[in-house]
Amino acid sequence: LLLYYLSSGLSIPDPRQREALIQLELSMQTGGQMVLNDAEKQLDAHLFKMKQEEIMRADFPPAMHFFKARHLIRTSPIFSLLQKMPKGGALHIHDFAMIDVEWLVKNVTYRPHCYICFTDNQSIRFIFSSRSPKPIPHCSAWTLLENLRAKTVNTTDLDHSIMGNLTLFTDKDPETVYPSQDVVWSRFEQAFYALWGLVTYAPVFRDYYYQGLTEFYRDNIMYLELRALLPEIYELDGSTHNKAWALKTYQEITRQFTADHPDFFGARIIFTVHRGVNATVMTGVVEEAMTLQRDFPDIMAGFDLVGREDSGRPLWYFRDALSLPVERGVTLPFFFHAGETDLEGTEVDQNLLDALLLNTSRIGHGFALLRHPVARDLSRKRGVAVEVCPISNQVLKLVNDMRNHPAAALMSENHPVVISSDDPAMFGASGLSYDFYEAFVGFGGIRSNIGSLKELAMNSIRYSSLNPKQQEKALALWQRRWDKFVSENAF
């Protein structure tokens, strides 16, 4: 390796040396060391041709906002190949943004006993109730949606407007609708409040998760690690269930889904809490998390904090609570969001280093990692993978052109990364294929290849919370599906 470097100097450039350096650089990227069989090489040649055509298109989708690029991506032959590709696991997905919001509107809001109210700030709230529900502050009186629809001339418009409240996706110009990070985050939070009453209703909670697994399964994902708030789940009579119930429900439905779909490997839950809480509350939540981890070791993968980093409390503020498991010698793996920010050098910008000091298993986003050479080095040396969510970062206004996404640099030297979609329903995406498209076409350009895709898929198992034995089994299952995919698409 070093030979190449040393032989340079005041001489005419040697084409063989040049070629060796180009190959050296290619071999350094994600998947660069992957040995390919003949069928894979054939598929790779095919992919290379498709990419060359893609890059020649007047509108290059990775250079555009996803809301404008989505219809272009949908017609891309690379995208349809990525949809068919077995992508392994989705390791960074949030509980209530798994499924296209159309399902929520067309299915869930048409169920009986569904009430709606309209907030002062032009959002909506829902509740299912057998009786007329109690009014809530800053919201109109509750209306039975069934009655409202009966009185409405154009229910399609109504449904459309409900849908618009449950997602950030819009047909309008996204730059105009979301001029700043503050605006887009506030709309993001409003959308969560809007769907809250729907998805925390026990029957919907179950169906939503089963439906979510279905959508990921259809996108050829075989495993899921879901960041879940485990909120209070309610019944029609107003009675409620606790966190353990929610976790057990996830476990049961995962088992049922896996039984129904034998080539689906399973799912695990990362329990999450909003980073807006104070230290005392956090201590209680960590205690709860340790109990859940002890009681449900199969389904529970670990713990994380959610919510916008820039406006929430930094990890270091919670250091005492987050040190409890180690202090007590209790296992509670961490999967911290960190570095989803461009506030360089502020307190929040220390989250990356602090996540690593708190021994995180992976890093959610790690968008700021390039600006933190020590954290970057630690993440690499310890094999702490970065969960890269390209579309999320773009919609939440951290990056404009995907080619400038820091993960392009990380992938150019095979930094441990996995690709995920964060909150696909919020962004008008689904599964992982759109994010794989951005990563494959946008980050890697012409250079990333079938080896990159293979390594990304394998990373999603290798860096999962599964134990070594489970990983081996999952990899074997994935390999069978991968070989089938390659043989069906190489020509």
Add this chain to the structure above:
Amino acid sequence: LLLYYLSSGLSIPDPRQREALIQLELSMQTGGQMVLNDAEKQLDAHLFKMKQEEIMRADFPPAMHFFKARHLIRTSPIFSLLQKMPKGGALHIHDFAMIDVEWLVKNVTYRPHCYICFTDNQSIRFIFSSRSPKPIPHCSAWTLLENLRAKTVNTTDLDHSIMGNLTLFTDKDPETVYPSQDVVWSRFEQAFYALWGLVTYAPVFRDYYYQGLTEFYRDNIMYLELRALLPEIYELDGSTHNKAWALKTYQEITRQFTADHPDFFGARIIFTVHRGVNATVMTGVVEEAMTLQRDFPDIMAGFDLVGREDSGRPLWYFRDALSLPVERGVTLPFFFHAGETDLEGTEVDQNLLDALLLNTSRIGHGFALLRHPVARDLSRKRGVAVEVCPISNQVLKLVNDMRNHPAAALMSENHPVVISSDDPAMFGASGLSYDFYEAFVGFGGIRSNIGSLKELAMNSIRYSSLNPKQQEKALALWQRRWDKFVSENAF
């Protein structure tokens, strides 16, 4: 260094270890090892406060397009400090975009014998001539500007419209005016054609350069390396001068300017040719360059190719011509533009590696360097500095938000970089202060400090084409001015 890494593991994070890692990271950045005296520390504390206030502003200038941010930057106390700061040398500046276009319009176009014509594609052309000039294709008949002004009711409007043709700067929404790289580059080239007839007229050629040195000198820059096309310069009677004449003129005026301003160190010329030429033409140009380098070793610094990389020929295409100096054992230092592209993995994207293989002394832009770990490593190990031109990259649509500029990552680990302004007049900037602002506030965030500024200024001398003895002299001169600046502004 490694100790910090190794002592981590399954334990409660140690605040002292954390602080050590934070300090380690800070010490790795550009200027992180700089030893500061008391006055510098005082100024640094002052700068830190100013930055905190700057970051709290609702509109954060580095996150905005420069055309929209300029008026905000002008009111920033950090900016006025950066204007006063002795910034050392400007190493990446092009010959005909040194001065505010207002000077061209208000001074040059008011000189006698100035003709204008209007092109089919809504641009303009100029020529000075003692006789009525010959018509040129795709342009209206030549009109004496003096006569046109006499007939024009509102000459302010006319001047304004001429000015608009000579720069990319606009008060309108830059995203709308320049929707794509193709559009902005084509307007960029049109602006050059428009000013061509003005600046290649011998008396203007001289005055332009003197005026350019003045503007940089006023911005507290003490040294310049100018990329110059050395075009055919014409006189009023249509007679012309060759490259040697142009180079000698640069030398004479530099001497005169330095005599007039003893605390200005000087200037050198990097002879440039457009990368649109073919291999045969390039061979001839390189021969010429070698002759010029031999005949004018004091003023001539070396050789470079200009024009948009994406649409021009890659360096490797010119490898035979560019190998001539080494083959003949003749000195011709290279200062190649390379990696001013986001076409990842294409032929043009190899320019970075090829520039290094051709033994370039510095890299112009190197925007794509993060995606080329081998080139990045070579550039670092060989001390081949990257000439970072933030505003140019933003206006030419490589990056939107300066915080995502790859140089932020490069500076976080003290990669050899210098800050320059490329074509300030084209971008509505001047000197280096605007680009220093973007680099200091945008790339470094809260973390970059007076040490970073000091190292950037010193880099501009250390990585200049000056010989060691000259560098020593220049550094001593800079140090005197720096100490004065610090003592006047530390309080």
